[in-house]
Amino acid sequence: MDIKRSLVLLFSSYGCFLFAQEKAIDTVYVFDNQMIRVKLFHPVKIISAEDAEKNSSNLSELLRFQSQVFIKENGRGAVSSPSFRGTTAQQTAFVWNGININSNFLGQGDINNIALFGYDQIGIKAGGGSVVYGSGAIGGSIHLNNTLDFNKGFHGSLFSEVASFNTYNNFIKGSYSNDKFSFKASGNYSVSENDYKVSDLNYINRNGSYYNTTFNVGASYKITNDHKISWQSQFFDSSQRFPVYEETGTKTKYKTQSVRSLLSWDWNKTKFSNSLKAAYTEENFQFFGSLNQPKSSSGTGKNYIFKNDFNYFLNSKWNFNIIGEFQVNKGEGYQNGISSVSRNIGSVSGLLRYFATKDLRFEGGFKKDFVEDVKSPLMYSFSGKWSAAKWYDVSLNVSKNFRFPSFNDIYYEPGGNKDLRPETSTQLDMTNVFKAGDFRLTLSPYYMNITDLIAWLPTAKGYWQAFNVNKVESYGLESQLSFSKQWGNHKIRANAGYYYAKSIDKETKMQRPYVPMHRGNANIDYEYGFFKLFAQGQLNGVTYTTSDEKRSDAIDPYFLLNMGISATLAKKYTLGFKVNNLTNTYYKTVSFYPLPKRNYSVYAAINF
Numbered sequence: 001m002d003i004k005r006s007l008v009l010l011f012s013s014y015g016c017f018l019f020a021q022e023k024a025i026d027t028v029y030v031f032d033n034q035m036i037r038v039k040l041f042h043p044v045k046i047i048s049a050e051d052a053e054k055n056s057s058n059l060s061e062l063l064r065f066q067s068q069v070f071i072k073e074n075g076r077g078a079v080s081s082p083s084f085r086g087t088t089a090q091q092t093a094f095v096w097n098g099i100n101i102n103s104n105f106l107g108q109g110d111i112n113n114i115a116l117f118g119y120d121q122i123g124i125k126a127g128g129g130s131v132v133y134g135s136g137a138i139g140g141s142i143h144l145n146n147t148l149d150f151n152k153g154f155h156g157s158l159f160s161e162v163a164s165f166n167t168y169n170n171f172i173k174g175s176y177s178n179d180k181f182s183f184k185a186s187g188n189y190s191v192s193e194n195d196y197k198v199s200d201l202n203y204i205n206r207n208g209s210y211y212n213t214t215f216n217v218g219a220s221y222k223i224t225n226d227h228k229i230s231w232q233s234q235f236f237d238s239s240q241r242f243p244v245y246e247e248t249g250t251k252t253k254y255k256t257q258s259v260r261s262l263l264s265w266d267w268n269k270t271k272f273s274n275s276l277k278a279a280y281t282e283e284n285f286q287f288f289g290s291l292n293q294p295k296s297s298s299g300t301g302k303n304y305i306f307k308n309d310f311n312y313f314l315n316s317k318w319n320f321n322i323i324g325e326f327q328v329n330k331g332e333g334y335q336n337g338i339s340s341v342s343r344n345i346g347s348v349s350g351l352l353r354y355f356a357t358k359d360l361r362f363e364g365g366f367k368k369d370f371v372e373d374v375k376s377p378l379m380y381s382f383s384g385k386w387s388a389a390k391w392y393d394v395s396l397n398v399s400k401n402f403r404f405p406s407f408n409d410i411y412y413e414p415g416g417n418k419d420l421r422p423e424t425s426t427q428l429d430m431t432n433v434f435k436a437g438d439f440r441l442t443l444s445p446y447y448m449n450i451t452d453l454i455a456w457l458p459t460a461k462g463y464w465q466a467f468n469v470n471k472v473e474s475y476g477l478e479s480q481l482s483f484s485k486q487w488g489n490h491k492i493r494a495n496a497g498y499y500y501a502k503s504i505d506k507e508t509k510m511q512r513p514y515v516p517m518h519r520g521n522a523n524i525d526y527e528y529g530f531f532k533l534f535a536q537g538q539l540n541g542v543t544y545t546t547s548d549e550k551r552s553d554a555i556d557p558y559f560l561l562n563m564g565i566s567a568t569l570a571k572k573y574t575l576g577f578k579v580n581n582l583t584n585t586y587y588k589t590v591s592f593y594p595l596p597k598r599n600y601s602v603y604a605a606i607n608f
Contacts, residue, residue, distance in 0.1 A: 029148045029182065029220050031232055031264060032098035033275050033309060034132050035123065037321070040353075041363050041383035041395060043431055043442065044143075045124040052116060054534060054564060054578070056161055056169050056601070058190075059116045065521055065536045065562065067124040068478055068499050069142070071111065072514050075243045075593035077194050077210040080111040084126050085446060086474040086503025086515045087139030090454075091403055091423065093129065096144045097232055097262055099279050100134045104301035104331050105338070107136065107406030113256050115236055117159075117171045117188040118216040120147040126478060127429050127446065130401035131349055131367040131381045132323070138401045138425045138450070146232050148182040148220040149175070156608045163601035166193035180222045188214040196596040200586040203594055205243050207251040212238035226268055233261040241291075243593060256285045272312040279305040287336075297336040301407070304328040317356065321365075323349040329407075337412040343372040351381075359387040374404045377424055393433040401425045405466070409454055415465040423468075425450045440482045448474040472512065476501040489529050496522040508547060514590075516543040530569060532576075536562040545591050558587035574605040 030036070038044060047066050055062040060080040063069045072089075073080040081089035094101050094109035102109050123143035130137045154176045161169040173186035191211040197204050213236070220230035241253045259282040267274045281303045289296035307325040314320070327345040331338055351365035363383045369376040381399035388394060405420040429446035453470035482495040503515040511517065518541030526533045543555040561583050566576030577600070581587075584598040 027150050029150075029228065029230055029266075030145065031147075031230065031262060032095070032143060032145050033266070033273075034098060034323075035143065035145065037311075037351075037353075038125065038129075038132065040361065041385050042125060042127065042397065043395075043444070047122040047124070049117075049120055052119075052122065053159060053603075053605075054536070054562075056116065056159075056603070057163070057167070057580075058112050059114055060111045062116060062122070063111070063124075063142070065538055065560075066523060068126060068497060068519075068521075069124065069140070070514075070516065070519065071589060073112070073589050073593075073595065075205060075208055076196065076595055077112055077192060077208065078240060078242060078593065081108060082111055082142065083515070084140030085448060085476060085478075086472075086501040086512065087425075087448070087450070088453075090406070091136060091138035091425070091450075093133050093135070093137035093141040094144065095133050095137075095141050096234070096260055096281075097146055098277070099260070099262060099281065099305060099307075100136065101260065101281055102136050103283060103406070104303065104329055105283075105299055105333075105336075105407050107403065107409065109142075110256075112210075112240070113212075113236075113238055113258075114144070115188060115212070115214040115216075115234065116190075118146075118173075118186045118214050118234065119144045121145050126444070127397060128381070128399040128401035128425060128427050130379050131351070131365045131399065134325075134347070135369070135422075136403045138403060138423070138427075138448075146184075146216070146218055148177070148184055148218055148230065150177050150182050150220075150222075151179050152177045152182075158606045159603065160605075161601050161603035163192075164599035165196050165596070167191070167601070169603075182220045183218070185217045186215070188212075196599070198586060198594040198597060201594060203245075205596075206245075206247060206249070207241045208243045210238065210240045212236065228266045228268075230264045230266065231262065232264075233259070235259055250289070251291045253288045253291055254285065255288075256283065258283045272310070274311070275309040277305070277307045277309075279303075279307070281305070295334075297334060299331065299333040299336050299338065301332075302330045317354060319353040319355075321349075321351040321353070323347075323351075331407045331411070337415070338407055339413075341407055341411045345372065346370040361385050369402075369404070371404050371422075373410065373418060374420075374422060376404060376422055377402055391435050393431075393435075395431045396428075397430075398428050399426075401427070405454060409466045412466075414461075414463045415456065417466045420454060420466060421452045421468050423450065423452050423454055438483055438485045440480075442478075442480040442482075444478040446474075446476060446478070448472075450474065471506040472503060473506055474501065474503040491525075491527040493525040494523065496520070505547065510547060510549045511544055513545050513547055514543060516541045518542075530567055532566045532568070534564050536560075540587075540589075543589075553591070555588060555591070558585050559583065560585055560587065572607050574607075576603050576605070577601070578603070 060071045064071045069082045082092050089108040126140040129141050156174040159171040169190045171188040175184040194208040215235045218232040236258045239255045262279045265276045283301045286295040286298040305327045309323050311321045325347045330342045332340045347369040349367040354362045365381045367379040379400045383397045385395040403423040410416050427448040432443045434441040450472040452468040455469045456464045459465050477500045480497045484493045498520045503512045520539040522537045524535045538560045562580045564578035568574045581598050588594040
C-alpha cells in the first residue's frame with residue numbers, strides 16, 4: 001500500500017481529515033492493501049527479511065522460534081504443518097500478497113514446500129480473519145508479503161550459507177526504482193543431504209535429502225499520480241525424499257512445483273481508494289512410491305482469482321470498505337482419487353469503521369461466500385480498540401469464521417463426501433498492552449468454539465470417509481514481553497512469549513492430539529557497532545499424540561537454544577556463524593521422526 005493511503009488511514013484514526021490539496025509522496029507499494037487496516041485493530045507480528053536469515057533452514061524453523069505458531073514436522077525438511085491456538089493446519093490460512101494460497105486438495109499449506117526467502121516481510125496474525133482473508137483463517141493466518149519501493153535507485157544483496165548435513169543455501173536479490181517505476185527480482189536455491197544422526201535412538205535420517213528453488217519478480221509503474229499498475233510473481237520447484245528407518249526400507253520421494261502471479265491496478269484519491277486484482281495460482285505434485293520407478297500419483301490445482309477492494313471515507317470519522325471476489329478452482333489428478341473437478345466461488349464483504357476519537361476506534365464487518373456444492377454461513381466480525389492511558393491499550397475482537405471442505409474432502413474416491421458442511425468457529429479474544437519505559441507486555445486471552453470439524457474415519461465398506469464429527473472448545477492465553485533499548489553504540493532488543501492452549505474435544509473431554517498445553521520462546525539481539533549477537537530459546541511442554549491423553553505415547557518436554565554471531569564491515573560485508581540446538585537436545589514434534597541435535601552453519605552476506 002502506498003504512503004498516501006496509509007496516511008489517510010492513520011490520520012483518520014486520530015480524528016483528522018486529510019484534505020485533497022494535501023498531497024503525499026508515494027514511496028512504497030504493498031500488494032496486501034488490507035494489512036495496514038488489519039493492524040489498526042489486531043496485533044500482527046512482523047518478521048523482517050533480516051530476521052528470517054537467523055533461521056534459514058526452512059519456514060518451519062523460522063515460525064517455530066520467532067512466532068507463536070506450533071509446528072508439526074515429520075523430520076527436518078519433510079512434511080510440515082502449522083497450527084494456531086489449538087486448531088488444525090487446515091484452519092491456518094497462508095496468504096501470499098493478500099491471496100489465500102492453501103492447497104485445493106488438502107485445504108492447508110505444507111510449510112516446507114513454501115519458500116522461506118524472497119519476501120520483504122512475514123506477518124503472523126493470530127485469531128479469526130475469514131471476513132477479509134477467506135476460508136481457513138480460523139486459528140490464524142501467515143502473511144507472505146512483498147513490497148516495491150520508489151526513488152531508491154539500484155540495490156542488491158547476496159546471502160550464501162554452508163551448514164551441517166551437506167546443506168547449502170544461496171539467495172540473491174536486486175532492485176531498481178525511480179520516481180515512476182520499480183522493479184525487484186530474487187532467487188533462492190537450497191539443497192541438503194540432510195543425513196543427520198540421532199544417537200539416542202541410533203537413528204539416521206536415511207533418504208532425507210531435499211532441494212528447492214524459488215524465483216520472485218515484481219514491478220510497479222505509476223501511470224499518473226492516482227493510478228498505478230503492479231505485478232508480482234513467484235515460481236517454486238522442490239523435491240523431498242521421505243525418511244526411512246532401515247536401509248532396506250522402500251525409499252520414496254515427492255516433487256512439487258507452484259506458480260503464483262498477481263496483477264493489480266490501484267486507483268488512489270484522498271477520499272477513496274480502489275484496488276482491482278487478477279491472480280493465477282497453480283500447484284503441481286508428483287509422488288514416487290519408489291525412487292527408480294515412474295510416478296505413483298500426481299495432481300494439478302489451478303485457481304483463477306478476481307478481486308476488487310473499494311475503500312471510502314465519508315468524513316474524518318466514518319470509513320466503509322467493500323470487497324468482492326470471484327474464483328474458479330480446478331483440480332486434476334492421476335491415481336490420487338480425483339480425476340477432474342471444478343468449482344466456482346464468489347464472495348462479498350463489507351466493513352464499516354468508526355474513529356470516535358484519537359484513542360477509540362471500532363470496526364464491524366460481514367462476509368457471505370457462495371461456494372458451489374457447499375452451503376456456507378454468513379460470517380461476521382466486530383473489533384474495538386481503546387488507548388485508555390499512556391501505559392495501557394485494550395482491544396476486543398468477536399468473529400465467526402469458517403473453512404469450506406477441500407477437493408479431497410468432497411471429491412476423493414473412495415471416501416469423499418459431497419454432503420459435508422463447512423467447519424465454523426465463533427471466537428472471542430482480548431488484547432491488553434501494558435507499557436512502562438522500554439518494556440511492553442501483551443496479554444491476549446481467547447476463547448473459540450468450533451463445530452462440524454471434518455475428520456476421516458474408517459467405514460464398514462473398508463475405506464476411510466470424510467465426516468463432520470467433532471466439536472471442539474479452545475481457550476488459552478498468548479503473552480509477550482518485549483524490551484528495546486539503545487545507548488551510544490549499544491542496541492539491545494529482546495522478547496519472550498508464553499503460550500497456554502487448551503483444546504478440548506467436547507465428546508471425550510480430553511486434550512486434542514498435537515496441541516501442547518504449555519509453550520514458550522524467547523529472542524535476544526545485541527548490537528555494538530559492526531558486531532551482532534543473537535540467541536533464541538524454545539520450550540515445549542508435554543504433547544499428547546493420541547486422543548486419550550496416553551502419557552506413554554506422548555512427546556516429552558524439551559528446551560532448545562540457538563545462538564549466532566556476525567560482523568559487518570563497511571556496512572556491506574557480513575560474515576556470521578550459527579549454532580542450532582546448542583544444548584544438543586533430543587527432541588521431536590511427531591511420534592516417529594526426531595529432529596537434528598547440535599548443528600552449525602557459516603554464512604556470508606554482501607549488500608551493494
